[in-house]
Structures are given as structure tokens and as C-alpha cells.
Amino acid sequence: MTLRRGALVGCGFFARNHLNAWGELADRAKIVAVCDVDGEKAAAAAADFGVPAFYTDFEKMLATEKPDFVDIVTTAPSHRALVEACARHGVAAIVQKPLAPDWEDCRALVSAMDRAGRPLMVHENFRFQAPLLRAAEIARSGVLGEPTWGRFAFRTGYDIYKGQPYLAEVERFVLLDIGVHVLDVARVFMGEATTVYCLDQAIKQGIKGEDQATVMMRHANGAVSVSECSYASRQSPDLFPQTLIHFEGTKGSIRVEADCRLVVTSPDGNFTEIAAPKPLSWGGEPWLLIQDSVVSTQRHWLDSLDANSAPATSGHDNLNTFALVEAAYKSIETGGPVTPETFE
Ligand code: NAD
Numbered sequence: 001m002t003l004r005r006g007a008l009v010g011c012g013f014f015a016r017n018h019l020n021a022w023g024e025l026a027d028r029a030k031i032v033a034v035c036d037v038d039g040e041k042a043a044a045a046a047a048d049f050g051v052p053a054f055y056t057d058f059e060k061m062l063a064t065e066k067p068d069f070v071d072i073v074t075t076a077p078s079h080r081a082l083v084e085a086c087a088r089h090g091v092a093a094i095v096q097k098p099l100a101p102d103w104e105d106c107r108a109l110v111s112a113m114d115r116a117g118r119p120l121m122v123h124e125n126f127r128f129q130a131p132l133l134r135a136a137e138i139a140r141s142g143v144l145g146e147p148t149w150g151r152f153a154f155r156t157g158y159d160i161y162k163g164q165p166y167l168a169e170v171e172r173f174v175l176l177d178i179g180v181h182v183l184d185v186a187r188v189f190m191g192e193a194t195t196v197y198c199l200d201q202a203i204k205q206g207i208k209g210e211d212q213a214t215v216m217m218r219h220a221n222g223a224v225s226v227s228e229c230s231y232a233s234r235q236s237p238d239l240f241p242q243t244l245i246h247f248e249g250t251k252g253s254i255r256v257e258a259d260c261r262l263v264v265t266s267p268d269g270n271f272t273e274i275a276a277p278k279p280l281s282w283g284g285e286p287w288l289l290i291q292d293s294v295v296s297t298q299r300h301w302l303d304s305l306d307a308n309s310a311p312a313t314s315g316h317d318n319l320n321t322f323a324l325v326e327a328a329y330k331s332i333e334t335g336g337p338v339t340p341e342t343f344e
Helices: 015-024 039-049 058-065 076-089 103-116 130-140 165-169 174-190 288-307 315-334
Strands: 004-009 029-035 053-055 069-072 092-096 120-123 147-155 193-201 212-219 224-230 244-249 253-257 261-265 271-274
Touching: 004 015, 004 058, 015 029, 015 039, 015 288, 029 039, 029 058, 039 053, 053 058, 058 076, 069 076, 069 288, 076 092, 076 103, 092 288, 103 120, 103 315, 120 288, 120 315, 130 174, 130 244, 130 253, 130 261, 130 288, 147 174, 174 193, 174 212, 174 224, 174 244, 174 315, 193 315, 212 315
Parallel strands: 004 029, 004 069, 029 053, 069 092, 092 120, 147 224
Antiparallel strands: 147 244, 193 212, 212 224, 244 253, 253 261, 261 271
16 A cells, blocks of 8 residues: 655644544555644644654745645635645645635636646545444435435534634634535535525624524425524534434435434334444544544545545535535525536
């Protein structure tokens, strides 16, 4: 098996999960360098994770290290410039969600990697969470029939601003931060959408963007879904960071309930099972579900590089998710249903 040389850029809050997860995949990839514009953060990440080199200049890291791939864990405003630099250096890249702050940057960075002929994957890790992977496997087996209706819900009051204070400052907030995940999961179960209608709410005082969004969609086969995104739900117990699902097909249904419990109704029989992530030495609640999905996402990236095949959440695939976000914002603006753009 090829041992790939990776370089990581963005050594902030979430990068620790990436670096720990690369440790789980140490027989397949080694992070040879890290970079952050903040030299102290880069140095700390290198020291804490035994990475041999650190940089504050991304292009210098690419030119010096010549990595096989780059893992981009910066926030969205920097993604276009960083991916375009990867394209110039002919380096494959996996980039955190949201792909970019807006549609123009998303299209530009996907095109840049197309022109360079290098693979691009979006770190869209929710569909790689253990219960959602298992539920999708059951739905895809055909045992539940064709999709007819779905509900995809991420509702929490967890203090996300503590670890990610920048979220209080963004004008396009919940749809771009958690909506990309929830709408991506909706696509996995329901297929592409033909109509998007969205209502937003701003509940918390002192933040710039919307912290609740309810998105209703019609899908290509006529099925209907509701995606709920909320960072303003006061509830006990708080299920952060779980996504609850209710999927109905022509032959049966599946619910993903609290604590990774799957409830399946099918012509072959009804059953429940727990599809929980395994413990990780570096993981901890409430983040384990996410941390485990980071390992699975990075494993899928290495699998796709090995197989020379497009990752499930390639840049192109993710344009279809981002198109739903753009359509939802347009719907909020116009007050009516919107037809999203779709891509191959
Ligand atoms: P953060 O602000 O804590 O860290 C980002 C780091 O990138 C900072 O240290 C910053 O100095 C550095 N940086 C910014 N631009 C740079 C550049 N051009 N070159 C080098 N370094 C640069 O942000 P975070 O909370 O770690 O989030 C990072 C990304 O991870 C975001 O896109 C966020 O949406 C995503 N995220 C994903 C999940 C998930 O479950 N998928 C969870 C949390 C965060």
C-alpha cells in the first residue's frame, strides 16, 4: 500500500480532529508538514502531533515539501486561494466544508482543480457518521422501496460559539455552517432536489446571521423532504451533534433516533439496531460521533486516491449541495420556491 505524504493547512479548533484522525490512518498517510498564518499555532500543532515541519507560508510549504495531497482545515474565505494554489502546484486536495463563502468561489475552485486534472474532495463528514452510513446502506439496498418523504433534523442549543467564535460574525450562518451537512445528507437519501423553499429565523441576540432554517424540498422523483437546522433549540437532553432522520419509502421506513438507534420497518421484517461509533483514544463526548466520521471521511479520501476514482463528496458532487444552500438563501430573499442549479 502506498504511504502518502500529506500536508495540512489551518491549525485551529477543528484541525486537532484531523491530525488525530490522520494518526488513526498512519499506515496509509503521514502528515509531513503543517501550515498556519499564525506561526504559534503551526508550531504547536507540529509539536503536539510529531509533524517534522511547520510553515506560515502555504505556497512555500507546497514548493518545499511537494506533498501528495493537502488537507485544508481553514475557514471558508481562504478556501479558493488555497485550492487554486494546490491546482498551480498540481497537488490533490481535501477541503473542509463549506466549500467557499459563495457560489462564485465554489465554481472557481472546482474549475481550477478540473483544469489541473487533480482530485478534489470536500470534507463533508456528516454522511460518513456511523448511524447515517448504516441508515443509507439500508435505504440504498432497496428494501424500503423508492423515497417518498424524509425529515432531516439537526437541532441544538450547544454553545458552538465558544470553540468557533467567528460563527457569531458571519451573515450567512446556519445554512452555510450546518445546513451544508444536513442538505448533503438529504441528497444522500432523497436524491437531487428540483424545488427548494426556505424560512429562516434569527433567535439568539448579538449574532449577525440566521440561527434557524427550515428547508422544504421536492425531489426529482416527486418525493418531499424537510431539513431542519437550528443552533437555537433549548432542550434537555441536548443531542448535539446528532442528526435525526425519518425516511419513508414506498415499502418501508427508517428512523435514526437519539444515540444512534435505528428503527427499521420493512417487508422483510421490523428491527432496531444501534449503529454507534467505536471509542477513540483521543475522542470524547459530545464530539465522538463527529471525530469518528472524520476518520471515515479521511479513509474514503485515501481509498479514492488508491482506486483513482472520484470521491463520493468530490468538488463536483458538493456543488449540488452548495446549490441547495444558494437556493435556500434565494428563497429566503424572494419568499418563494426556487429551482436549484444542478450539475453532473
Ligand atoms: P479556526 O478559525 O479555529 O481555525 C482556522 C485556522 O486557519 C486559523 O488558525 C487560521 O489562522 C488559519 N488560516 C486561515 N487562513 C489561512 C491561510 N490562508 N493560510 C494558513 N492558515 C490560515 O476554524 P475551525 O473552527 O477550526 O474551522 C475550520 C474549518 O473546519 C471551517 O471551514 C469549519 O466550517 C470546519 N469545521 C467543520 C466541522 C465538521 O464537522 N465538518 C466542525 C467544525 C469546523
